[in-house]
Amino acid sequence: MPIKLLNMGQAHEIEIRSRLPNLVCAVDGREVSIAEAQALSRDCSFITVDGQHYQVWRALDGDMVWVHIAGRVFTIELANPSANANLSDETENDICADMPGLVVELHSSVGATIAAGDPLVTIESMKMQIVLNAPRAGVIDQIHHQPNTTFDKGAVLVSLKPSSVQS
Amino acid sequence: MIQSVLIANRGEIACRIIATLRRMRITSIAVYHFDDRRAPHVELADAAVELTAEIPSAAYLDVPQLLAAATQSGAQAIHPGYGFLAENSGFARAVTDAGLIFVGPSAEVIEIMGDKIRATDFAISAGIPVAPRIINDDIASLLDEVDTLGYPVLIKAAAGGGGKGMKVADNREQLRERIAVARSEAQRYFLDGRVYVERLIERPRHIEVQIFGDGKGNAIHLFERECSIQRRFQKIIEESPAPNLDPAVRDQICAAAVKLTSAAKYLNAGTVEFILDQDNAFYFLEMNTRLQVEHPVTEQVTGFDLVEEQIHIADSGLLRLKQADVVQRGHAIECRICAEQPDDDFRPATGTVRLLRLPEGDEIRIDNGVSEGQEIGAAFDSMLAKLIVHSPTREQAIATCISALRDYVLLGVAVNIEFLGRIVRHPVFQAGQLHTGFIPEHIDELRAVPLEQCDLDAVLLAAALATDSFKRDVYEIPDLHAAIGHWRN
Numbered sequence: 001m002p003i004k005l006l007n008m009g010q011a012h013e014i015e016i017r018s019r020l021p022n023l024v025c026a027v028d029g030r031e032v033s034i035a036e037a038q039a040l041s042r043d044c045s046f047i048t049v050d051g052q053h054y055q056v057w058r059a060l061d062g063d064m065v066w067v068h069i070a071g072r073v074f075t076i077e078l079a080n081p082s083a084n085a086n087l088s089d090e091t092e093n094d095i096c097a098d099m100p101g102l103v104v105e106l107h108s109s110v111g112a113t114i115a116a117g118d119p120l121v122t123i124e125s126m127k128m129q130i131v132l133n134a135p136r137a138g139v140i141d142q143i144h145h146q147p148n149t150t151f152d153k154g155a156v157l158v159s160l161k162p163s164s165v166q167s
Numbered sequence: 168m169i170q171s172v173l174i175a176n177r178g179e180i181a182c183r184i185i186a187t188l189r190r191m192r193i194t195s196i197a198v199y200h201f202d203d204r205r206a207p208h209v210e211l212a213d214a215a216v217e218l219t220a221e222i223p224s225a226a227y228l229d230v231p232q233l234l235a236a237a238t239q240s241g242a243q244a245i246h247p248g249y250g251f252l253a254e255n256s257g258f259a260r261a262v263t264d265a266g267l268i269f270v271g272p273s274a275e276v277i278e279i280m281g282d283k284i285r286a287t288d289f290a291i292s293a294g295i296p297v298a299p300r301i302i303n304d305d306i307a308s309l310l311d312e313v314d315t316l317g318y319p320v321l322i323k324a325a326a327g328g329g330g331k332g333m334k335v336a337d338n339r340e341q342l343r344e345r346i347a348v349a350r351s352e353a354q355r356y357f358l359d360g361r362v363y364v365e366r367l368i369e370r371p372r373h374i375e376v377q378i379f380g381d382g383k384g385n386a387i388h389l390f391e392r393e394c395s396i397q398r399r400f401q402k403i404i405e406e407s408p409a410p411n412l413d414p415a416v417r418d419q420i421c422a423a424a425v426k427l428t429s430a431a432k433y434l435n436a437g438t439v440e441f442i443l444d445q446d447n448a449f450y451f452l453e454m455n456t457r458l459q460v461e462h463p464v465t466e467q468v469t470g471f472d473l474v475e476e477q478i479h480i481a482d483s484g485l486l487r488l489k490q491a492d493v494v495q496r497g498h499a500i501e502c503r504i505c506a507e508q509p510d511d512d513f514r515p516a517t518g519t520v521r522l523l524r525l526p527e528g529d530e531i532r533i534d535n536g537v538s539e540g541q542e543i544g545a546a547f548d549s550m551l552a553k554l555i556v557h558s559p560t561r562e563q564a565i566a567t568c569i570s571a572l573r574d575y576v577l578l579g580v581a582v583n584i585e586f587l588g589r590i591v592r593h594p595v596f597q598a599g600q601l602h603t604g605f606i607p608e609h610i611d612e613l614r615a616v617p618l619e620q621c622d623l624d625a626v627l628l629a630a631a632l633a634t635d636s637f638k639r640d641v642y643e644i645p646d647l648h649a650a651i652g653h654w655r656n
Contacts, residue, residue: 032621059521063272065629117521
């Protein structure tokens with residue numbers, strides 16, 4: 001499914017054309033090849049677009065993505081908010097893994113009260129360490145994987161108590 | 168010996184003062200409003216006292232609560248920072264009356280310098296040049312007098328400062344109209360409707376001098392700062408030394424600043440501001456009776472910690488620095504990082520700091536006042552931090568500044584970092600041909616340029632890859648894992 005983006009009121013569309021051997025996407029119909037290598041921090045990565053290298057810093061902010069590239073900052077709106085449901089949904093209770101991996105460190109414990117954005121768990125996946133942050137404020141209900149245990153893609157790592165229960 | 172200091176401030180300046188206190192092994196006591204409970208200054212201080220107020224900024228202006236916090240926490244001195252109560256003579260007096268040390272000048276001097284008419288009168292009596300001005304409450308005779316002065320003129324509020332309440336008039340009609348507006352604005356903002364008219368100096372430079380006095384007439388200077396890069400009459404880039412400044416003129420300006428400091432029997436740190444015209448004539452503008460936002464450029468080129476000197480003077484009443492000890496080494500530039508939108512007339516911006524990565528390096532200093540997750544509201548000043556670079560030459564300092572601004576990552580709230588980068592890359596800035604109208608004069612060249620196609624693609628793809636659904640789409644295909652091999656090795 002193509003993803004729709006807005007940059008300064010201008011609509012753009014990205015669609016995946018092929019994944020192997022290289023990821024090729026159509027940006028507004030033009031085919032470009034891209035590669036992404038994540039740095040240690042989840043917020044920083046290096047992407048290569050048609051042979052050009054960029055260091056990228058990103059931050060999600062509801063339906064908006066802040067992108068810092070070569071000293072410039074862009075705020076890109078996601079035209080279809082559901083694309084980012086996992087992070088923007090206030091009622092989301094489960095923090096899931098996007099990729100298979102290993103739990104490196106837990107930053108919180110069952111029963112702890114956490115604020116939105118608080119680090120919950122550091123995982124290692126594809127040789128990258130990634131910190132998963134709380135999508136909303138709440139209380140930790142369950143921790144499903146202890147440090148040094150592996151998990152599959154899509155596994156629930158941490159569950160928060162439903163919002164209604166807390167109030 | 169002062170062993171404990173309460174900082175009646177917040178943000179980067181509170182953090183910066185705490186850093187020096189820590190180095191001096193002096194206990195630091197922060198104050199905060201509930202909204203600031205997670206702010207860095209609260210975390211950095213040895214102790215923190217909450218102040219209550221409906222409006223957050225009112226907490227930092229509440230004299231009885233500040234004094235109570237100081238007394239209860241055992242502070243012997245109060246450092247006011249800048250802004251808030253720093254130039255409030257009533258506060259300085261209340262601190263002293265409570266038996267505490269005010270880290271700053273006497274209430275009397277703050278009072279004189281806080282009134283532009285009294286301050287310029289004082290400068291004239293001390294033999295310091297001031298810009299031709301007219302003070303007359305009668306509008307008809309004022310208009311006649313201004314005819315002899317010549318247009319354009321600047322209308323200033325006696326109680327104003329920092330650019331607040333200033334207006335330009337190009338002719339008699341405009342002056343008549345704007346003086347009425349200026350009066351009512353001054354009455355509203357400063358509860359003092361007195362205004363006066365000054366000849367407008369064309370393409371002026373703003374040059375100021377850092378001074379220290381011992382309150383007994385002894386004074387020294389720590390050289391000048393160039394502060395001509397301003398928007399809305401407020402500085403955003405400052406440097407030291409001032410570029411292309413005739414050394415003889417520099418000496419005269421610094422000497423005038425010392426003369427004024429000495430005549431005022433000024434105590435502690437202060438800044439004497441001057442306007443320099445295109446013919447190298449300079450005029451006293453005002454005196455800021457506190458530590459300035461831009462003091463770090465002076466610290467970098469002189470190697471002295473101004474807060475440490477302030478504490479020392481407040482404690483002993485003695486100036487331990489000798490004029491001969493003060494030399495300028497290298498070149499320092501400061502950029503003020505503000506939450507604002509330069510391409511939208513510098514409108515202040517709000518938001519939450521989602522990501523903060525500060526540039527690092529030997530020649531880079533950052534006086535920061537925000538942390539990740541912190542909400543930037545409209546309650547306080549839009550300045551979040553300051554980037555200061557110090558290199559052997561101005562050319563090198565500019566290069567360091569450009570790369571540091573490029574590496575400065577602050578996401579989640581709109582900031583002026585890119586705009587600052589465009590200024591320091593501008594050939595006229597690089598040539599050091601500065602005046603206070605630099606930004607309006609070059610505003611078209613300072614706008615963001617559109618992205619190259621490939622760069623735009625990179626931005627869009629980076630944004631798409633930040634979303635879970637797109638990432639899932641990209642990485643879902645099982646073949647990918649096969650191609651990558653065993654994911655953990």
